Amino acid sequence: MCSLWRGSLLTLTSSLNRRVFQCCRQFGRSYNIASCMPEAVAFQGVSDHSGLYKFSVNESDRFWGAVARQRLSWISPFHTVQNCDFSQGKIKWFEGGKLNVSVNCLDRHVHTCPERVALIWERDEPGTEVKITYRQLLELTCRLGNLLKRQGVRRGDCVTIYMPPCPLAVASMLACARIGAAHNVVFAGFSSEALADRIRDAQSSTVITVNQGVRGGKVVDLKRTVDQAVQNCPSVQQVLVAMRTENTVAMTDRDVPLEEEMMKEDVVCEPVAMDSEDVLFLLYTSGSTGKPKGLVHTQAGYLLYTSLTHRYVFNYHDGDVFGCVADIGWITGHSYIVYGALCNGGTTVLFESTPVYPNPGRYWEMVERLEINQFYGAPTAIRLLLKYGDEWVQNYNRSSLKTLGSVGEPINTEAWEWYHRVVGDGRCPVVDTWWQTETGGICIAPRPADPEAEIVPGMAMRPFYGIKPALLDTEVVTGDALCISQAWPGMARTIHNHHQRFTETYFQPYPGFFFTGDGAHRSKEGYYQIVGRLDDVINVSGHRLGTAELEDVVVCTIKSHQIKCIYIALRCSAQQLREMVSRSIAKYACPDFIQVVRCLPKTRSGKIMRRVLRKVVERNTDELGDLSTLDDPDSVHEVIRGHRRLR
Ligand code: PRX
Numbered sequence: 001m002c003s004l005w006r007g008s009l010l011t012l013t014s015s016l017n018r019r020v021f022q023c024c025r026q027f028g029r030s031y032n033i034a035s036c037m038p039e040a041v042a043f044q045g046v047s048d049h050s051g052l053y054k055f056s057v058n059e060s061d062r063f064w065g066a067v068a069r070q071r072l073s074w075i076s077p078f079h080t081v082q083n084c085d086f087s088q089g090k091i092k093w094f095e096g097g098k099l100n101v102s103v104n105c106l107d108r109h110v111h112t113c114p115e116r117v118a119l120i121w122e123r124d125e126p127g128t129e130v131k132i133t134y135r136q137l138l139e140l141t142c143r144l145g146n147l148l149k150r151q152g153v154r155r156g157d158c159v160t161i162y163m164p165p166c167p168l169a170v171a172s173m174l175a176c177a178r179i180g181a182a183h184n185v186v187f188a189g190f191s192s193e194a195l196a197d198r199i200r201d202a203q204s205s206t207v208i209t210v211n212q213g214v215r216g217g218k219v220v221d222l223k224r225t226v227d228q229a230v231q232n233c234p235s236v237q238q239v240l241v242a243m244r245t246e247n248t249v250a251m252t253d254r255d256v257p258l259e260e261e262m263m264k265e266d267v268v269c270e271p272v273a274m275d276s277e278d279v280l281f282l283l284y285t286s287g288s289t290g291k292p293k294g295l296v297h298t299q300a301g302y303l304l305y306t307s308l309t310h311r312y313v314f315n316y317h318d319g320d321v322f323g324c325v326a327d328i329g330w331i332t333g334h335s336y337i338v339y340g341a342l343c344n345g346g347t348t349v350l351f352e353s354t355p356v357y358p359n360p361g362r363y364w365e366m367v368e369r370l371e372i373n374q375f376y377g378a379p380t381a382i383r384l385l386l387k388y389g390d391e392w393v394q395n396y397n398r399s400s401l402k403t404l405g406s407v408g409e410p411i412n413t414e415a416w417e418w419y420h421r422v423v424g425d426g427r428c429p430v431v432d433t434w435w436q437t438e439t440g441g442i443c444i445a446p447r448p449a450d451p452e453a454e455i456v457p458g459m460a461m462r463p464f465y466g467i468k469p470a471l472l473d474t475e476v477v478t479g480d481a482l483c484i485s486q487a488w489p490g491m492a493r494t495i496h497n498h499h500q501r502f503t504e505t506y507f508q509p510y511p512g513f514f515f516t517g518d519g520a521h522r523s524k525e526g527y528y529q530i531v532g533r534l535d536d537v538i539n540v541s542g543h544r545l546g547t548a549e550l551e552d553v554v555v556c557t558i559k560s561h562q563i564k565c566i567y568i569a570l571r572c573s574a575q576q577l578r579e580m581v582s583r584s585i586a587k588y589a590c591p592d593f594i595q596v597v598r599c600l601p602k603t604r605s606g607k608i609m610r611r612v613l614r615k616v617v618e619r620n621t622d623e624l625g626d627l628s629t630l631d632d633p634d635s636v637h638e639v640i641r642g643h644r645r646l647r
Contacts, residue, residue, distance in 0.1 A: 037312075039066040049450040056465035057486065063466060064093070064489055068304050071343075073108050074099050075273045078300070084487035086512055089503035092277050093301035093489045100271035101280060101303050102145075102178040105342035106138040107271070117347045119167050120321065120370055124214045124353045126362065129370065132167045134345075137174070140167065142269035143262040144175035150265070151238055151256065153206055155180030155272055158282060160204040162195055162226055164188045164213040165328045165350035168242045168258070170338055172208045173281070173328075177299075180272035182279040184294070187329025188213055188220075189604045192228035194292075194628040198284050199233045201294055201496065207236055208258065210244040216357040223249045230254070276300035282496050283331055285437045292626070293505075294496030295437050302335075302440050303343055305490025309441040309464055310340030313431055314374045314403050321400070323349040323372035325363065325381070331437040332407055335490075336376060340441065355381045360388035364396040364423070375423075376405035376433075380606045382415045382423075390422050398423065404430045407442075409607070410530055416457040429453075434460040434530050436516060438506065440490030443467045444528050459529045471522055472510050474534065481534060482520040483513035533610070595643060601636045603629040612636060616643050 033048060034041045043055050043062070056063040061081040068078070078097030084090060109116065114135035121130040132140070153159060159176050161183055163169035169185070176183040184202040186195050199207065207230065213220040223241055227250075230236040241251065242258040251257070277298045284292040310316055322341050326332035328350070341348035349370060355363055355377075363385070367375060385392065404424050406416070411432050420430045434444040446461040447453050455461060463469050466488045471479040491514065495502040509515040519531045574594040601609045615624050616639050630636065 039063075039070045042066055049447065049452060053463070053465055057468045060466060060486060064304070067308060068094055068097075068300065068489075071307060072099060072300060072304055073104050078276060082487060082489075086487070086507045086514065089494065089499060089507050091487055091491055091493050093298075093487075094276035094304075097276040097300055098273040099276070099300055100178065100274055101299055101339070102141055102174040103271050104303060105174060105177075105339065106134060106141060109134045109342075109345040110138050113345065116345065118342060119170060120347065120349045121165075121167050122349050122351045122353065122366055122370065124217065124357065126353075126358065126365060127369065130167070137167065137171060139267045140171035140262075141174040141178055142267050143265040144168075144171050144258075145178040145269035146265035147240070147258075147262045148175055148181065148206065149179055149269075150261075151206060151240070153179065153181050156182070156279075157206070158182040158184050158202045158204050158279075160195075160199050160202060160207045161185045162188055162190075162207060162209045162222060163242070163328075164210065164215065164222075164244070165333065165337070165352050166210070166242075166244065167350070168210075169208075169328055170342075170350065173334075173338060174342075175269075177274075177280060178269055178271050180274055180278070182281055184282045184284075185329050185334065186284070187327055187604065188222055189327075189329070191628060192225045195225060196229040196232045197292065197628060198294070199229060199236060201284070201292075202282055203235045204233075205235055205237045206240065207238075208240045208242070210242045211249045212245045212247055213352075214245060215352065216354040219245060219247070221249070227252075274299050277493070279493075281334065283334060283437055292629070293498070293501065295492040296494045296496050297334075297440055297490075298493050301489030301491075303339055305441040305488060306335040306340030307343035309445075309490075310336055310346070311344055312447055313433060313442050313445045313464065314376070314405060315429075316341075316344060316346060316374060318345065319347075320373040320402070321347045321349065321371055322374045322376070323351070323367065323370065324374075324376040324405075325349075325351040325355070326376070326378070326407075331435075331440070332376070335441050355385055356388075359392070360385055361392040361395055364393050364398060367398050367401060368396040371400040373400055374403045374405065375401060376407065378408040378606065379406055379411040379415055380409070382406065382411065382419050386415060386418045393422050398425065401428050404428050406430060406432045407435070410532060411458060413458045420457070429455055430457075431455075432458070432460045434518075434528070436518075438492045438516070439484075439488075440492060443484065443488075444469065444530070456523075456527060459523075459527050461527050463528070469520070469522075469528065470513055471520060472513065474519070480519050480521070481510065482516045482518045482528075482530070483510050484516065485513050487514075595639070597635070597638050597642055599632060599635050599638075601639065602631050604631045613639065616640055 033046065033052060040046050040052055046052050046055050065081040075098040078094035080095040083092040083095055115133050117131045118134045118137045119132040123129060159181050161169060161172050173183050184198060184204060186198050207226055209222055209226045211223050213222045226239055230239065238254055238256055240256045240258045280297050280299045280302055282294040282296055284294050316322060324332060324336045328337055337348050337350060353362060401424060404419055416430060420426060429446065431445050433442040435442045442464055444460040444463050446455040468485045470483045470485045472481045472483050473479060474481045506514050517533055519534045521529045521531060577594060601612050603609060612624050615621060621640055
């Protein structure tokens with residue numbers, strides 16, 4: 001359904017479920033701040049989490065300086081904690097410091113616990129998982145680092161990685177970090193044109209891929225996609241090809257058989273001493289808001305921020321198995337499958353399959369088999385699985401679970417409650433984590449490590465240490481644009497080759513602040529609720545409505561058809577839908593037009609491309625913009641055809 005909404009000011013609490021959950025009771029009241037965060041001992045007067053949060057924002061230099069010294073292994077110490085100026089988009093952390101990210105993620109754990117499992121590769125077929133220890137991962141990384149050097153990759157080059165989640169993909173990322181190259185991981189579901197765009201923008205001379213991918217029981221010819229892409233990428237000199245399946249693929253002079261060549265290399269590769277602000281990676285955003293941007297993340301600050309959030313948001317402890325089911329091609333995969341988890345010496349799962357392969361019990365069967373302690377997934381998948389009923393969950397033992405995470409979009413209260421009550425048996429805190437590719441790591445989330453923390457369903461709750469949110473006036477409403485008023489170490493440093501676009505997008509809309517592009521509300525207790533992108537907002541006659549809030553109402557109301565298909569699986573009449581929206585939000589929120597469609601135009605990561613819908617409604621179908629990330633091109637044509645009939 002594509003709709004034009006009439007509306008006026010949205011009230012915060014209309015659909016907010018005020019039930020509050022106390023989390024992490026297992027810590028009890030005898031909790032001691034120093035035993036949780038060792039650095040806090042040095043922060044005089046800090047005795048609880050709220051004191052620690054205040055210290056982290058008021059004494060930002062002291063907080064981040066202490067945490068960085070304590071948590072990272074440095075080759076040489078930094079002299080300046082931060083040197084940031086939002087007016088120029090200048091963000092620099094830990095200047096003067098030198099370190100190597102792969103040493104922090106591998107070598108130091110190999111010294112203390114070489115046989116600890118670093119990666120569990122959960123392959124597409126259930127029960128065929130492969131475990132890789134820290135010692136093995138370091139060896140793979142070093143061999144690959146040496147191979148890259150032999151192939152002419154140098155410090156400062158950018159290597160494009162087009163691989164599904166697998167140990168060699170992680171080793172490739174870490175091998176780049178080891179030798180001082182940047183990586184550009186492209187989600188292996190992208191088309192050859194989208195891949196080519198990203199290779200060209202990153203100017204990569206080397207691409208690493210696999211012969212084929214395997215997902216949901218289907219084989220995907222990834223190498224063929226790379227072959228097509230590189231035809232239009234003059235910078236590419238070589239393609240390293242790993243063998244995920246036993247099927248041979250056509251190899252050209254440009255192609256290098258990865259396993260064969262890396263086995264010729266030494267298992268020792270000297271790590272390069274990198275400056276804190278050298279580039280670690282580029283990551284192109286999903287494109288749901290326009291032409292993809294290559295966001296740049298650097299070494300020390302990013303690593304520190306991802307490891308700290310991984311530890312505290314998920315309450316991760318040594319020995320836990322961390323199960324994030326995102327793809328490594330997204331920021332969630334980079335920050336929590338790879339860098340944050342490995343920096344903390346964690347055991348982290350690489351999920352190759354889908355939530356419904358071979359059946360809708362896949363996630364929970366995996367939780368039982370791998371004894372996963374923290375499960376981190378997307379609301380889209382939770383809503384999908386909810387539809388299949390509780391039995392698929394209850395068939396499996398989930399007693400290992402301690403924390404359930406959600407990311408990527410607002411989680412509607414019905415999905416939240418199902419996740420909490422059914423998946424977590426009502427005993428695991430659900431952490432709804434708000435962040436972006438731009439923020440590097442989680443910025444707003446409940447903190448289960450804090451025994452005092454409470455959680456309200458559907459709310460991202462509280463800012464993380466060092467994050468100072470501000471709600472600024474939008475054109476229409478007072479105090480609604482989510483901004484962040486001071487720098488934090490994990491934030492992106494620039495857009496590759498487009499620093500001006502970086503400052504214009506993030507720092508000019510609200511001078512002195514980083515603008516997230518999202519709308520949010522703050523409750524009187526100071527808790528945040530994210531209401532979706534401001535560019536998803538429908539603004540009519542001076543009134544605005546957040547689409548997320550509207551979807552929440554509709555999803556919660558139509559009990560048996562909760563999925564993305566609130567639009568397509570609609571079994572009620574348009575009039576009933578209008579009444580529901582009137583009842584749950586207000587009369588002004590009623591849609592003028594309702595259009596039923598088979599499916600909505602979405603990116604491959606599952607985000608609705610609302611800007612495309614808006615163009616259709618505005619009758620600007622010649623200006624649909626970049627559609628390279630679109631999952632199903634027919635969905636747009638269907639929306640256009642249906643809209644013409646409406647008029
Ligand atoms: O609109 C917010 C939404 O996802 C956007 C960031 O997308 P991306 O850079 O692809 O990163 C996704 C994974 C971090 C945000 O601007 N978003 C992310 N998490 C949430 C969310 N919206 C509501 N609640 C969340 N927890």
